[in-house]
Amino acid sequence: MDRNPSGKGGIDYVLWGDNGNPLALVETKRTKKTAEIGQQQAKLYADCLEQKFGQRPLIFYSNGYQTYLWDDYTYPPREIQGFLKKDELERLIFRRKNRKKLHLVPVNNDIFNRSYQTEAIRQITEAFSQNIRKALLVMATGTGKTRTSIALIDLLKRANWVNRVLFLADREALVTQAFRAFKSHLPQANIIDLTKSKTSQAITANIVVSTYPTMFNRLNDMGDKERMFGVGHFDLIIVDEAHRSIYQKYQTLFDYFDGLLVGLTATPRNEVHRDTYRIFELESGVPTFAYELDDAIKDGYLVPPQGINVPFKFLRTGVKYTELSPEEQEEYEAKFYDEEKDTLPNKIDSTALNRWLFNENSIDQALDILMEFGLKVEGGDKLGKTIIFARNHEHAEFIVQRFNKNYRHYKGHFARVIDSHDP
Incomplete structure (x- = not known):
């Protein structure tokens, strides 16, 4: 063997398959040495095992702190968080x-029929074919990110590239929505919603749909026991609404699983944080594929937003006392008169007014305008799905409280807060 005058050497560990062929070998080094120092030696051992058994093993080399997996048939070495289980090696x-x-594998047009979705999948599969293991899709809200990911899974499964898939979203409502979509378009697959299932039920599933915290907690709840989800359990991880805050909080989750990684986001490509591009090993501003709002509007799949004039200019520009009507001046005095200093400011800027947004009258007026001029459904009798952007969580809760008070006939079912506090 190279670097060994005798041509002999001892392999530290070999992991054997039931058929007597080597699945993997492990080359270990002392902790004071780098793991990479064992790479060439491990390769030579793999050459010998392949020559003898006709099957090239997967290569691991480690110093106890760092462990690398090298399947030199397909990918360069990559650091992983542990050794793969027997069935994972066999796959x-x-x-x-x-x-x-x-x-050579066609896209299933029964799942979707839009050309840009086909192009999105082709861009991802082209990257995967070039041994790139991460991809980021930027697609405007309403253009079918979930449907595209379902078609991608379908293609990769038919091509024997993936068997087990993990789909992650940040809220239970999105998990439920994705679960239903998967069930509808992949009826033959064994699909589990981890937020409503035991870990043992998910082990045999083809597709696991989960929130980030649910999966994170399932991995960490094992204590000293062997984790039921191994490092190589999932062949593909899809991250819904991939953005910087998710990775800041759950970075260890993405580091743990050794699978192909696809991120989905509706954030315009120029507004995606550079850290997100870095995680996907992409140049900043250059996702794997992008289909943004302007594209969807031009192609007729979405319609542009239409603005209406509303009597809230003061929230943007501030307000001057002298420009108010007598009734408004009376309210102004009640709100902003400083009794201790016996002063009344001549003007309130927009920043100060935004801190005053908890004013019941302001919120009630905004809700009245929304209910009157907002887009209607069901023959014009009901307000369609609407997003109200609040200043913070407390402001959002206050808006819902005012809505429920003013529109009692909806019995508290029409408006709700959806933010990072939502499970």
Whole structure:
């Protein structure tokens, strides 16, 4: 062997399959040395095992702190968070001979029929075919990110590239929505909503749909026991609404699983934080594929927003006492008169007014305008789905309180707060 005059050497560990062929070998080094120092030696051992058994093993090398996996049939070495389980190793070996060339596998047009969705999948599969393991899709809200991800999963499964998939979203409502979509378009797949299931039920599932905290907690609740989800359990991880705050909070979750990674976001490409591009190993501002609001409007899939004039200019520009009507001056005095200093400011700027947004009258007026001029459904009798952007969580809660008070006939079911406080 190279670097060994005798041509002999001892392999630290070999992991064998039931058929007597080597699945993987492990080359270990002392902790005071780098793990990479064992790479070449491990390769030589793999050469020998392949020559003897006709099957090249997967290569691991580690110093106890860092562990690398090298499947030199397909990818360069990559750092992983642990060793793969037997069935996970067997899947990787199986794919060497059985995975198909992705450009030869057709997209299932029964799942969608829009050309940009096909292009999105082709851009991802082209990246995967070039041994790139991460992809980021930027697609405007309403253009079918979930449907696109379902079609991607379908194609990769038919091509023998993936078997187990993890779909992550940041809220239970989105998980439920995605779960229903998966059930509808992939009826033959074993799909589990982890937020409503035991971990043991999810182990055999083809597709696991979960919130970030649910999966994070399931991994950490095992204590000293072996984790039921191994490092290589999932072949593909799809991250819904991929943005910087998610990775800041759950970075260890993405580091733990060794699978292909696809991020979905509706944030315009120029507004996606550079840290998100860095996580996906992409140049800032250059996602794998982008189909943004202007594209969807031009193609006729979405309509542009239309503004209306509302009597809230003062929230943007501030307000001057001298420009108010007598009734408004009376309210102004009640709100902003400083009894201790016996002063009344001549003007209130927009920043100060925004701190005053908890004023019941202001919120009630805004809600009245929304209910009168907002887009209607059901023959014009009901307000359609609407988003109200609040200043913060407390402001949002206050808006809902005012809505429920003013529109009692909806019995508290019409408006709700959806933000990071939502489970």
